[in-house]
Amino acid sequence: MSRDAVLSISELHISIGRPLVTGISLDLYPGRVTGLAGESGSGKTLTSMAVLGLLPRGARVTGSIRCGDTELVGADRRTLSAVRGRRVAMVFQDPSASLHPQLSVGVQLTDHVRRHLGLSRRAARQRAVELLERVQVPEPEAALARYPHQFSGGQRQRIAIAIALACDPEVLLADEPTTALDVTVQAGILQLLHQLAEERQLAVLLVTHDLGVMSAIADEVAVMRAGVIVERAPRAALFSAPQHPYTRQLLAALPGSRLEEEPDV
Numbered sequence: 001m002s003r004d005a006v007l008s009i010s011e012l013h014i015s016i017g018r019p020l021v022t023g024i025s026l027d028l029y030p031g032r033v034t035g036l037a038g039e040s041g042s043g044k045t046l047t048s049m050a051v052l053g054l055l056p057r058g059a060r061v062t063g064s065i066r067c068g069d070t071e072l073v074g075a076d077r078r079t080l081s082a083v084r085g086r087r088v089a090m091v092f093q094d095p096s097a098s099l100h101p102q103l104s105v106g107v108q109l110t111d112h113v114r115r116h117l118g119l120s121r122r123a124a125r126q127r128a129v130e131l132l133e134r135v136q137v138p139e140p141e142a143a144l145a146r147y148p149h150q151f152s153g154g155q156r157q158r159i160a161i162a163i164a165l166a167c168d169p170e171v172l173l174a175d176e177p178t179t180a181l182d183v184t185v186q187a188g189i190l191q192l193l194h195q196l197a198e199e200r201q202l203a204v205l206l207v208t209h210d211l212g213v214m215s216a217i218a219d220e221v222a223v224m225r226a227g228v229i230v231e232r233a234p235r236a237a238l239f240s241a242p243q244h245p246y247t248r249q250l251l252a253a254l255p256g257s258r259l260e261e262e263p264d265v
């Protein structure tokens with residue numbers, strides 16, 4: 001495990017009938033956003049699901065995923081559930097997937113905190129208000145009594161982020177966190193993730209097919225294709241001097257890209 005990495009993926013192989021992820025290594029660091037980019041089907045989601053031990057039945061996994069001293073590949077259910085939600089949290093593309101439609105926001109936020117941290121009802125409620133304030137949900141006290149459908153998509157994603165942060169995780173896996181949102185609200189959510197990484201020294205893995213999203217906040221970007229990481233570089237280097245033809249192709253597909261005109265990408 002590299003020094004200072006809070007989560008270290010090493011030589012990860014995943015197969016479900018056939019090899020789907022082949023030999024991925026990736027380290028996540030406190031306070032940094034690491035991007036995992038690549039087109040649909042390249043294995044990004046399987047990689048993040050492997051971290052949480054949430055791969056489909058029948059998946060074969062080898063290699064190592066270490067969170068501190070804890071090995072997650074092959075870990076038993078008890079070990080995984082102690083890590084999941086507590087040390088490693090996740091936000092998904094569709095916030096509705098992480099929010100229960102029939103429970104108030106307050107119940108969802110306080111349940112989580114009470115279960116994992118053993119806080120009293122009152123302390124949990126106080127923490128829930130602070131979290132909603134931090135993710136900039138307006139009128140947090142009143143928001144606790146409301147239900148997910150009473151919020152806009154962007155606000156729902158903010159609430160899902162608040163729930164993810166409730167137990168002060170070390171790692172946040174964000175899988176296409178803005179893909180389902182209007183362009184106008186995407187930037188605000190990305191900005192929030194970036195600020196949270198910095199101020200909480202959170203290690204963020206940002207999974208997205210959209211290099212435009214990546215360019216907004218990732219400190220380092222790994223580009224994945226057909227189960228393999230083909231290139232990794234600090235954000236500025238990747239965007240200004242992409243080395244791999246596939247990275248150049250992805251960049252060329254961005255709207256307004258100067259690479260669009262280049263003939264051989």
Ligand SMILES: Nc1ncnc2c1ncn2[C@@H]1O[C@H](COP(=O)(O)OP(=O)(O)OP(=O)(O)O)[C@@H](O)[C@H]1O
Binds near residue numbers: 016020039040042044
């Ligand atoms: N349960 C499964 N059984 C068999 N193959 C699967 C399963 N889940 C995913 N795959 C395959 O694994 C490959 C990688 O999928 P994955 O979801 O990780 O890609 P991705 O890069 O995250 O793409 P997307 O952005 O579309 O989710 C794809 O070829 C997909 O068809």
